[in-house]
Amino acid sequence: MKEMYTITAFSENHIGLLNRITIIFTRRHINIESLTVSSSEMKGVHRFTIVIEEEEALVKKVVKQISKLPEVLRAAYYQNDEIxxxxxxxxxxxxxxxxxxxxxxxxxxxxxxxxxxxxxxxxxxxxxxxxxxxxxxxxxxxxxxxxxxxSGRISISKQKKELSSYLSELPINEYVKA
Amino acid sequence: MKKITGAEAILRSLKEEGVDTIFGYPGGAIMPIYDKMHKEDCSIKHILVRHEQGAAHAAQAYAQVTGKPGICFATSGPGATNLLTGITNANLDSIPTVFITAQVPSHLLGSDAFQETDMVSLSMPVTKWNYQVTKAEEIPEAIAKAFHFATTGRPGPVLLDITKDAQLNTLDYRYKKIKSIRSYNPVPKLKEDDLNEAVKMIKESRKPMLLAGHGILLSHGEKELLAFMEKTHIPTAVTLLGKSAIPEDNPWYVGMLGMHGNYAPNILTNEADLIIAAGMRFDDRVTGDLKRYAVKAKIIHVDIDEAELNKNVQADLPVNADIREFFKAITPRLNYKAGGEWLDEFEKLYKTEYEKVIQPECYPENGKIRSGEAIKMLSDKTKGEAIVVTDVGQNQMFAARYYDFKNPNSLITSGGLGTMGFGLPAAMGAQVGAPDKTVVLFAGDGGFQMTFQELGTIFQYNLPVKMMVLNNNFLGMVRQWQDLFMDKRYAETNMPTPDFPKLAGAFGIESHVVTSRENLETAIEDMLNSEGPYLLEVKIEKEANVFPMIYPGSAVDEIVLE
The missing domain is CATH 3.30.70.1150 (ACT-like. Chain A, domain 2)
Incomplete structure (x- = not known):
C-alpha cells in the first residue's frame, strides 16, 4: 500500500549531490512530493527532507541507494506518526x-x-x-x-536519539597535507 | 616549495597512485596534460586509441586483468561524451576505473563554449562518484578521493572533470593518499550474529546451493571460496561475471546460471532448500521470473553493497559483508558436508544437457562450423589458460559456456550493460595489461564492426591479440529471438560483412578465413602460433541458436534444451 514517507538524509555540502539524490527517485519514476535542502546544525553538513508517496518496500530500497552515495552521511525514512x-x-x-x-x-x-x-x-x-x-x-x-x-516539509523525528545527534560525533574530514 | 602546474600535478598524483598506463585521446582542452606527458621524464605509458569508447573499454579490461584501476583521458565535449558507454559498462560491472576529462576554462562554464559539455551531470547516473575541478590546488585531493572511491568497497568508475585553467595554473604540490572518508564506509563489519545464523541455516539444509558472483573476483576471494567448497561439498554455480572464479574441473562446480547457463543449476535452483548468494546481485538474466525463483529455498545473501540486499530477491538472512571475509570466517566454523545424492542430481541433468546440447554443439559431424566447436577447440589448444574476451550476443554466451576457464579474471565480458562493440577494445586493454598472456577475442560480425577502428591501435602497439570473428552475417542473438518469438521476421538483422582479412590487412595484421571443419584445427593452431596480432574469420552456421535457454518471463526450471 502506498503511504506518505519522509526521508531524511545528511550529506556533505558538495555541488551536485542534490542531483545525485534526485536521480535515485527519477530513475524509478517516483514523484517527489516535497523537497527541502538546507544546512544542518553542523557546518558543512546539509540536511535533505524528501517526501514521497510509495510502498514501504520501495522506500527502503531508495533509502539504501541514498545511503550508498559516498558523500551521504546517513539516511533514514519515517512515517508521519513518527515525526x-x-x-x-x-x-x-x-x-x-x-x-x-x-x-x-x-x-x-x-x-x-x-x-x-x-x-x-x-x-x-x-x-x-x-x-x-x-x-x-x-x-x-x-x-x-x-x-x-x-514551502516543502521540514521534520524532526520523535525518537529520543535522532539521526542528527550522531553528527556531533562526526570526525572532521580533512585532506591532511603530508 | 616549488610551484608546478595543475597538469603536472595530475600526472604526479597518478604516479603516486601507482598508475603506469593510460588509455586516451588528446584534444583542445586536455592539451596541457598531454604536453606535460610528452616530456621525457614522464614514465607513464599512454596508449593512443582510435575512439574514446575504445579507451574506456580498454581501461576496464586492463583493470580486470591487472587488479589495478584502469585510467582514461579524454578531452572536453565529444571526447568526454564518447566515454559514456564505457563508463556505464564499468558501472554496471563494478570495475574500478578513473576517467579524467578535460573541460573548458572555468570562466566559460555554462556558456555553451566550444566543446563544452556538462560532463559531471551527464556521468552522474553512471559513476560511483564524480567531481569538477576548477582550481589547480584542488587536484591532489580530488585525485586521491577518486582512487579511494574507485577501488574500495564495491568498486566502480569515477570521473574527474578538470577545467583547462586548473591544468595551466600553478599550485604548491603535496600528495597524500586517502585512507578514510567520514561519509563513506566501504567495508561493512561482518556481524557475529549473521555468521552464527548462517552456520545454523547451512547445517539444517539438505539441498544447499552456492551462487558465486563477480564479488568473489572483486574481493580476491577465490581461495576462500574454494576452501569453503572443499569443506562443505556444496554444489556451486557461477554467474556470467563470476566465471573463472572457480576452475571448471572442480568437483563441486556445477556450471553457469541464467538465461543461457547450464541446465542443472537453473533447474535445481527451484529444488534447493538453501541458496547462498555470494557477491552476486540476482540480475533478471539470472533469476528469470522472480515470483517463481528459488521457490523452496531459504536464502542467505552476502554482499558488500547493502543496497543489493533485498533489492531483487528477499533474503532470509541478508549479510552485509565482504564476501572474502565471510568465507574466511565461516569455513572453520562449519562441520558440514552436503550429501552426494544432491550433487548426483546435478550430474544427471548435466548428462542430459551434454547429450542434447553440448555434444552436438562442440563435436558436430556435418554442416557448417559451429561457434561452440571453434571455442571448445580453442579452449583445448590453450589448455584453458588464455584470457578470453568476448563481445556481446551469441558469441559471448558460447564463449562463456564452452571455454574451460582455469584462472581467475580470465573472462572479460560485458555483463550488466551488454555492450556490443566491447570486445575488440577490451581485448586490446587486456593485452596491454597482460603482455605475456595469450589474449583471445571472440566477437560476432556485428559487434566487431562497431569498434573495429581499434585495429589501428592494435597495429600501432603490435598487440598480439588473437581475434576470432564468428561470422554468420547476422546479428545472431537478435535473430535468435526473431526466430523464436517473432515468427522468423528477421527485421534488420541480416547484414553483409566486409572482407575481414582484407580489413586486417589494411592495418598490417595477419589474418585468415576458415570455412570448413577440416581446416578449423590448423587455422586455430596457425593463429595461436602467430607472433603478432591475428584475425581469424570463422564462417559459421548462419542460423544456429544458443541453448539451453530460459525464455523471457519463464521460471528458471522452465529452461529448455532446444
Missing amino acids: VYREIALYKISIESAIEKNLEHLLREYNARMVDIQKDFVIIEKTGHVEDTEKLYDILRHFGILQFVR
Whole structure:
C-alpha cells in the first residue's frame, strides 16, 4: 500500500549531490512530493527532507541507494506518526479585502499571523501541515489571494536519539597535507 | 616549495597512485596534460586509441586483468561524451576505473563554449562518484578521493572533470593518499550474529546451493571460496561475471546460471532448500521470473553493497559483508558436508544437457562450423589458460559456456550493460595489461564492426591479440529471438560483412578465413602460433541458436534444451 514517507538524509555540502539524490527517485519514476535542502546544525553538513508517496518496500530500497552515495552521511525514512513535521505558507491579500472582512478574527482562529503590511496588500504566514495551510487557503480565497506560496516539509523525528545527534560525533574530514 | 602546474600535478598524483598506463585521446582542452606527458621524464605509458569508447573499454579490461584501476583521458565535449558507454559498462560491472576529462576554462562554464559539455551531470547516473575541478590546488585531493572511491568497497568508475585553467595554473604540490572518508564506509563489519545464523541455516539444509558472483573476483576471494567448497561439498554455480572464479574441473562446480547457463543449476535452483548468494546481485538474466525463483529455498545473501540486499530477491538472512571475509570466517566454523545424492542430481541433468546440447554443439559431424566447436577447440589448444574476451550476443554466451576457464579474471565480458562493440577494445586493454598472456577475442560480425577502428591501435602497439570473428552475417542473438518469438521476421538483422582479412590487412595484421571443419584445427593452431596480432574469420552456421535457454518471463526450471 502506498503511504506518505519522509526521508531524511545528511550529506556533505558538495555541488551536485542534490542531483545525485534526485536521480535515485527519477530513475524509478517516483514523484517527489516535497523537497527541502538546507544546512544542518553542523557546518558543512546539509540536511535533505524528501517526501514521497510509495510502498514501504520501495522506500527502503531508495533509502539504501541514498545511503550508498559516498558523500551521504546517513539516511533514514519515517512515517508521519513518527515525526513532527511542518511547512510554511505565505498568502498575499489586497488591503481592501483585509479591511473589509474580519481578518483579525480569522488569523486568531487559524493561528496565522500577519508578517507584513504594505499600502496595497498584507502578507499572512501560516505554519502547519498541508491540510492546515490548504484550509486557510480555501477561506482566504474569498478575500482574493494575490499570491500564494508553500514551502516543502521540514521534520524532526520523535525518537529520543535522532539521526542528527550522531553528527556531533562526526570526525572532521580533512585532506591532511603530508 | 616549488610551484608546478595543475597538469603536472595530475600526472604526479597518478604516479603516486601507482598508475603506469593510460588509455586516451588528446584534444583542445586536455592539451596541457598531454604536453606535460610528452616530456621525457614522464614514465607513464599512454596508449593512443582510435575512439574514446575504445579507451574506456580498454581501461576496464586492463583493470580486470591487472587488479589495478584502469585510467582514461579524454578531452572536453565529444571526447568526454564518447566515454559514456564505457563508463556505464564499468558501472554496471563494478570495475574500478578513473576517467579524467578535460573541460573548458572555468570562466566559460555554462556558456555553451566550444566543446563544452556538462560532463559531471551527464556521468552522474553512471559513476560511483564524480567531481569538477576548477582550481589547480584542488587536484591532489580530488585525485586521491577518486582512487579511494574507485577501488574500495564495491568498486566502480569515477570521473574527474578538470577545467583547462586548473591544468595551466600553478599550485604548491603535496600528495597524500586517502585512507578514510567520514561519509563513506566501504567495508561493512561482518556481524557475529549473521555468521552464527548462517552456520545454523547451512547445517539444517539438505539441498544447499552456492551462487558465486563477480564479488568473489572483486574481493580476491577465490581461495576462500574454494576452501569453503572443499569443506562443505556444496554444489556451486557461477554467474556470467563470476566465471573463472572457480576452475571448471572442480568437483563441486556445477556450471553457469541464467538465461543461457547450464541446465542443472537453473533447474535445481527451484529444488534447493538453501541458496547462498555470494557477491552476486540476482540480475533478471539470472533469476528469470522472480515470483517463481528459488521457490523452496531459504536464502542467505552476502554482499558488500547493502543496497543489493533485498533489492531483487528477499533474503532470509541478508549479510552485509565482504564476501572474502565471510568465507574466511565461516569455513572453520562449519562441520558440514552436503550429501552426494544432491550433487548426483546435478550430474544427471548435466548428462542430459551434454547429450542434447553440448555434444552436438562442440563435436558436430556435418554442416557448417559451429561457434561452440571453434571455442571448445580453442579452449583445448590453450589448455584453458588464455584470457578470453568476448563481445556481446551469441558469441559471448558460447564463449562463456564452452571455454574451460582455469584462472581467475580470465573472462572479460560485458555483463550488466551488454555492450556490443566491447570486445575488440577490451581485448586490446587486456593485452596491454597482460603482455605475456595469450589474449583471445571472440566477437560476432556485428559487434566487431562497431569498434573495429581499434585495429589501428592494435597495429600501432603490435598487440598480439588473437581475434576470432564468428561470422554468420547476422546479428545472431537478435535473430535468435526473431526466430523464436517473432515468427522468423528477421527485421534488420541480416547484414553483409566486409572482407575481414582484407580489413586486417589494411592495418598490417595477419589474418585468415576458415570455412570448413577440416581446416578449423590448423587455422586455430596457425593463429595461436602467430607472433603478432591475428584475425581469424570463422564462417559459421548462419542460423544456429544458443541453448539451453530460459525464455523471457519463464521460471528458471522452465529452461529448455532446444
